[in-house]
Structure formats: structure tokens, C-alpha cells
Amino acid sequence: MAKILLSSSLAPFTDGETALELPVANVGQLFQALACRYPRLQPSLAADLAVAIDGEIYQDALLQAIPGDSEVFLFPKIAGG
Amino acid sequence: MTKHHVSATVNGDAVEFLCDSQETLLEVLRDELRLNGTKEGCGTGDCGACSVMLDGRLVCSCLVLGVEAEGRSIETIEGMAVGRELHVLQRKFLEHAALQCGICTPGILIAARALLERKPDPTEAEVRCGLAGNLCRCTGYHKIVEAVLDAAREMRGQG
Amino acid sequence: MSTQPRYQERELKVVGTRPLRPDGVDKVTGRARYGADISLPGQLIGKVLRSPHAHARIKSIDTSLAAALPGVKAIVTRDDFADMPEEYAAAGELTINFRDVTRNMMAREKVLYDGHPLAAVAATSESIAREALKLIRVEYEILPHVIDVIAAMQPDAPLLHEEQYTVGVNPRPARPSNLAKRLEFKLGDVEAGFSRAELIIEREFNTKPVHQGYIEPQACLASYTEDGQAELWTSTQGHFVFRAQCAKLLQMEISKIRVTPTEIGGGFGGKNNIYNEPLAIALSKKSHRPVKMVMTREEVFRATGPTSGGNVKVKLGATRAGRITAATAELSFQAGAFPGSSVAPASMCAFTRYDIPNVRVVGHDVTVNRPKVAAYRAPGAPIAAFAVESVIDEMAKKLGIDPIEFRLRNAAKEGTQTYYGPKLGAIGYIQTLEAARAHPHYSAPLGPDQGRGVATGFWFNIGNETTAALNINEDGTVALMMGTIDVAGGSRAAMAMMVAEELGIPVDRVRPHIGDTSSLGFNFITAGSRGTFAGGMACVVAAREAIEKLRSRAAGIRDVPLEAVVWKDGHACPAEDGARQFAPLSLADIARLAGKTGGPISGHAELNVQGAGPGFGAHIVDVEVDRQTGSIKILRYTAVQDVGRAIHPAYVEGQLQGGVVQGIGWALNEEYVYDADGILANPGFLDYRVPVASDLPFIDTFIVEVPNPNHPYGVRGCGEVPIIAPLAAIANAVENALGIRFCDLPLSPPKVLQGMDEAAAGGD
Structure with a gap:
């Protein structure tokens, strides 16, 4: 089970929940599981979230594997000028 | 009309x-x-x-x-260039990386040449004042001023 | 990330040297072709009618008189474009709300700012097009407007969008408001953190909107054919993203639009998004002629960019020993007429330079009757850093600790938990601070009325979608096709250098070009300091693929197994173990035989590049204040930055120098000024004053190289960090000179005089 941590900026969309465990094998599965659990998080998941898997940051990487015991952090994606 | x-x-x-x-x-x-x-x-x-x-x-x-x-x-x-031969200022701008996007470069080169014709041995402050009418948003002017001073040296034969 | 090559320490021949830029000769001779330099036979000139009001309902638009003017060939208004519902759609990797994009491109129900487009005309000459604009009759119902961010958040403020309910608050508000979004980031327990603090400082800061100020106004040329194909030439930071946005707005298939990027005359984030491009295509479709549209400088100021003005409240608590125990910030940013300011990244990097156990940051994205803001170099970060680094400076001073030492005691390092998300990876903030402290500038003497200031900056940097292709020519030279725009920092040179390093050939044998949207797969805009990082990654992957093919051909030519061949110094050579000896083959040897050994040799890469390495900068500035005029002179400036690895050090220095000077302009001169009617009062370079050569000293640079482990050459990206620190560094230097802390920018002479008068009168 991967340990999933959500940035506090996402709390308004998850009724305050920011830590959970989910049996997911990649980022796409993680996003699907989160969208089921927190429908109001769906727009953010579709648009503007990045993940850090054990400290390595991924943006737009639905197929990126999530190892079983890893720590995954979700937070807003970055663009730039 | x-x-x-x-x-x-x-x-x-x-x-x-x-x-x-x-x-x-x-x-x-x-x-x-x-x-x-x-x-x-x-x-x-x-x-x-x-x-x-x-x-x-x-x-x-x-x-x-x-x-x-x-x-x-x-x-x-x-x-500004004569045949294949770039003007000293053009060459120095390349050597000193004195341009980025390059949109201001033609104007600055023309202004710099006018300055050096008037003042072959300018101080840094004179170069800065001589180019004060030419905006560059990329370089911060640092390498432009260096290139003009270096070109002036070479043009005076102290290359 | 497993397919991406990681950092490898090795001997370098090309990377780190300073060859001349491949685009250089064209730029010093006037040959380089920018947006306005492209023309087609039979082209028309397109011009835009813009709102003279800050906020008004459009009752009617009558174009009949204009259409009757001889020489006018097409007119488009809101009626020529499909409305788009509230939909956050992917435009490439950029997520935008097309309801807003289509309304910013061409006003529908209301005009929302001075300069908002209402109609566009294509005519046989510019003067006829201008004449036609005057003949368009628009009936307005003028509405009250709001310009200031705090005023816009008041309950009785004029409302821009009647259906805008704040996102990010629970439950959803009962009434619509100008507060488009609220963000909150939390770590630890700030109340407990402040209770442990022995000194607490609380301050409020304001910055004005500033424009990216690229010298080349937006310019494009569109040609739409009778079989529904569009070609577009435009000055852009991302031609693939422009293609995606045009396709969506004009309801066209992506394959029917081909975008060729011109040379770009500066962007800095301001050329990330479309303005006239869909209008030009629509006008071309309607007129059956090519249409060229070039903005005036006034249009650039009124309707493109700028970055947000911001209000930032900061509270910081620390122990006497100089450890920060808690920090809070509330950032309210002007988004302009539509939501989407840079308040999110600004909130995320406000305190990220420091290891603080208890943090709360709240961000507000606020719509006001100004042009929709665009990204500007490290979007939002300078505003946040101005506030935070000013308070850090004051805290260090009150604690009697050297400001660099205070930062070192609290510096973020590998493993530091951020308040927005993950722990930080390998970073070079401490090395950057130490290099600044050791720099001779930091200990040089100061004269009367002079002061020294320090501040630091952090930016995330990004990777994103990137492609590259390299073709080994028959003579062994290389054509390198990149999909990522060289926004002028010199990434073409850097890419060619990395390819030359990989292939083991001189850099002048690699000729880089930017491909159009049909020649390569999708690329994200050049933003987030990703050009050399992500583009470089794609080039290295492409080069390594080509090397595999070169090895294979060599093995075939020499009739040895593939594993007996290694690539070294531009040659296919026998492997170290020496099991199979053969005469080495050069790249040119193999290239010459390519046609007879299987066909042309190329390498390519299509990646979504991950693993960007954050960048940190530490700046030192000396100022002198003229007590008579209030003017501030920059005497000396030193920018220290961890760039991971400088591929071409001169171009990295150029990024640092250019970014610093934009920051100096932001600190001292630049601001949008609106009159009481909400009309921009200074839409030109005479009254919007960007720094000129005589305002400035040389900008010294010191490059720190802590390699990014996720890039084959350790590149982090370097373009954005340099603009972050100058605002606070200068304010801190002025405080050091005068003993007065200024919290509002710009530090223009009248403001400085007023501050001195107030201080003399015993004010705060």
C-alpha cells in the first residue's frame, strides 16, 4: 500500500482529509482512485496536480509506477515564465 | 491619396x-x-x-x-558589414555574447558605431550614456558595454 | 524517469566552453527574421478595435460602415467565434479555461479592461484598417470598475464575473465575488511555533504590476486556404501550444494548422499565450488573403502581459539564537480580467528557501479590471520574495545576526520538508549563500548615504513535453531539429554543445534549428527555465540513439560483434578489453557509407522530461540614495546562483545579468499607472520606464554548480531565479543606507522623498 499525502491546499476538496493509503500501482490508478473517493478533486486531478514519489517529482506521468511501500505527495503543478 | x-x-x-x-x-x-x-x-x-x-x-x-x-x-x-567582413562591433558583440534575442541589436550597433566615431576612446560611463536611448530587455547591458569598450580598443589599434 | 539519462561526472570537451551562438551572425547583420519581418504576397493588414472603457456591457456592435470602406476585406467580432463553456481544457500541457480565453481574445458580453479587443479588421493597408476601426459603432453601458486588489475583494466591489464563486473554500460561498480562488498551504502548528518565538515581526507589502517589456511587440501572419488549412508564422514561446489554442478557439483539427515560429524578440513569459493569432486566421479565412497583424507598443502595454500587482502580509517568528519557529503569509494577487494569477507558485515558493517547521500560506487570486496577467520570469516569486526577504532582513538585524548567517542558520537543504508538498532533493542553497558571503563584494567598504542589501530567491524549474531529432548528414555533420523555442537565452547553442559532446565532434559541425509544428512531436512552451534542461535532455537522448546506430553500422562495416565497438571521441573504436581489434571509423566515415549500409542515420527523442532541479540565488547590492532627489543609484551588484551546470557560461551569465536588471526595474521604476476611470495612463516606454544602460553598473555574476542528479550534464535551468531577489535586495540596501524600511514598490524618487520626510517627522 502506498502512503498518499495531499498538499493542504487540496483539503477543501477532500473534506479535510490529507493522508491515506491506497493500493495503486501507478499514477493513473492513483488519480482514478482519488477521483472516485473525492469527486470534487476531479478538476484538479485532470488539470493541475503533480506528484512526488519518494521525493522525485513527476508532472503528467500517468504511467509512472508507484512502488508498494512508497510515499506519494500530491501538490500543484508548476509552470513558469 | x-x-x-x-x-x-x-x-x-x-x-x-x-x-x-x-x-x-x-x-x-x-x-x-x-x-x-x-x-x-x-x-x-x-x-x-x-x-x-x-x-x-x-x-x-x-x-x-x-x-x-x-x-x-x-x-x-x-x-554595416563590408562584404564578408563583419564590422569590429559586430564581431565583438558575438565574441562577448552581447546579444540574446537580438531585436535591439541592429539599433544598438548603429548607435555604438556613431558613438565610437564621435568618441574613439570612451569611458564606461560614456558608453552607457551613449547607449541610453537604446533599450535592451535581455542582457542587462553588461556584455554590450564590454563589447563596445573592447571594440573601441581594437579600433584604436590596441586590439 | 527510468528512461532518462542521469548525471554522470566525466571529462568534458565542449560543455563549459564559450563558442559563438549559431543565431549570432543573423542577429548582428539584421538578417534574423522576427514576427513582423515575415510577409506574403497579397497580404492584408489586420488591426484591432479595443475598449476605451475599463468595464462596460456591450449593447451592440455595428460594423456596416467599416465594411463599406473601400479596401476593407474582412471584419470579425464576437459573432465570428464560437462561445466556449466553462471548461478547463488541456491546451498542450497548459491548462486553461477556454470560456475565458475566447473572451479575452474577443470581448463577448462585456469589456473588462481598457484595451480589451472588440473587433478586428483586415484591409489592404494599415491606414485603411485604422480608418475602418473608427467607423465601427459600439454601444456601451458603462459599469463601475475596480483596479485595486484589496478593493476588489470588498463585498460591495464592482463584480467582473456574475457567475464567479470562490474556488477552494468550503462550503461554496453564497454570493459570487472577484475572489476567484483561495489557496492554503499548511505545515506544522503555526500558533505553537509563534508561541515559541522570542521575536515576531509582522509587515505588509505592496507591488505594482510590471510588464515583461520585450522589445518586439507581438506579431503574426496567417494564411488560410480554401481547403481549410491554416499556416501561421508568429513570435511565440511555444508554437505547439499556440497551435492547440488556435485549433480549439477556431474549432479546427490540429493537423490543419501549421505554426512556424519566427525568431523571438524577447518574451519572458509574455509570449506564452495567443492574442492576435486566432484573429489573424479568422480574418484570413474570411478575406481569402494572408493577414498580418503587428501590435503597437501601446497595444502591448494595454492588452498583453503584465504580471500581477500584489499585496503580501508576512509574519515571522524566531528565537534569539536565530532559528525561525513559525511563518505565515497572505498573498493577494491581481489576476487581471480573468482568473489565473501566479499566486499559486508565489505561495509555494514564499518560504521554500528556509527550513521552517510551522508555516501557513494563504493565496488569493483576484479578478480586477486590468488586462489578464501573463507569466513573467519566475511568475509571482519576486513579489513573494520581496515581502519575505524584507522581513528576514529585518529579523536578522533585530537579532544582531549577519543577514547571510541568519539565512544559513535556517537554510533549506536536501531532505527539507516543504510546506506545499515533497521534501527537497539535492539543492545548492547553502553553497550559494556561502559563496555570496565569501565574495569580496560582501566585505567591501561603503560610503555615506550608501547601503548594502542581501536577498535570495528560489524557483522550482520544470521539465515537460520535449522532442528533438538529429540527422547525421552524408559528410558527418549534424542537423539538429529542436521543438523547444530558443527564447534567446542561447539554448540553441547549448543544445548543439551537448550533442557535440555526446557525439565527440566539434560544435560547429552541429547546426541547430527550431522545427515547425509539423516537423516534430508536441513541445511545451519554453517556460519554467526548462529550455536547456528539458531540451538538452531530449538532445542527449537523441544523440545516444544515433550513437547506437553508428556503433551498429561500424560493427557491420568492420565485421565485428556490436559489443566489440565503443563510441569514443567521435569514432567507433575497439572496446577496452581489446578482444577484437579493428581500425577505428570516424563519424564522417560511417556517415559517408550510411546509404550503402542501411540508409540515413538519425536519432530522436520524444519525452515528458521529469526531474527538474530547483535553483537558488543569493544577491548582494550596494545602493546610494540621493537625499535631495530621492533617487536611488545601483553602485554594485553581485548575483550568485546555483545553476547545476553552466553548459555555456557566457549565456548563463547573460541570464543572470538580464534577470537582475529586470528586477532592478521592478524595484525602482516600473509600474502600471491607472487614472480614475480605469484607463492606463502610461502605455509607452517614455512613461513606463525600463532600465537603460546609464542607470546601471556592471552586474557581477558568480556561478555555483551543484549538479542536478536527474540531468546527464547536471543542468538545473537558470533563467528565472535571477529576477526574484533584486526587489528585496534593493529595499534592504535602501534600509541599510537610510534606516527606513520601504514596503511598497517601486522605490521611485517621490516615494523615497516621502519616506525620508515621514522619518524626519518621527513617523514609522
């Missing part, structure tokens, strides 16, 4: 063109004579991207009318 017939010299070549009364020298150079090296950054004489020489005087070509060129001599960036 009747157009005016104008004869002038551009980079040593005789040219003739037709222009409206309100057409600027910048528009004539770019649109009539297809010399696109001179750039428009503001159209109000504030940025210097359209700097050219008019009878040996540095001007913003966006503030000169096309009809004013009658019988006069204009020098643009396209005439």
Missing part, C-alpha cells in the same frame, strides 16, 4: 520609392525597400530599435518621415 516620389541613398546605393505623406522612414525602409534589419519596438522614439544614420546623424527612423529622406544618405544595419 497622392504618393511622393523620393530619391535617396541607402547604404551607398541609389534608391527611389513612393510614400505617403505620413509614412515614416522606418516604414519605408521595412515595407518599401524590404530592409527588415531595422526594427520597430515602440514607434515613438523611446526604444532605439529603429536607429539609423541620416546624413551621418543618429536618428530614430520612426520619428523621421519618408519624404524627409529626399536627397539624403541613410545607413542601416544591412550596410
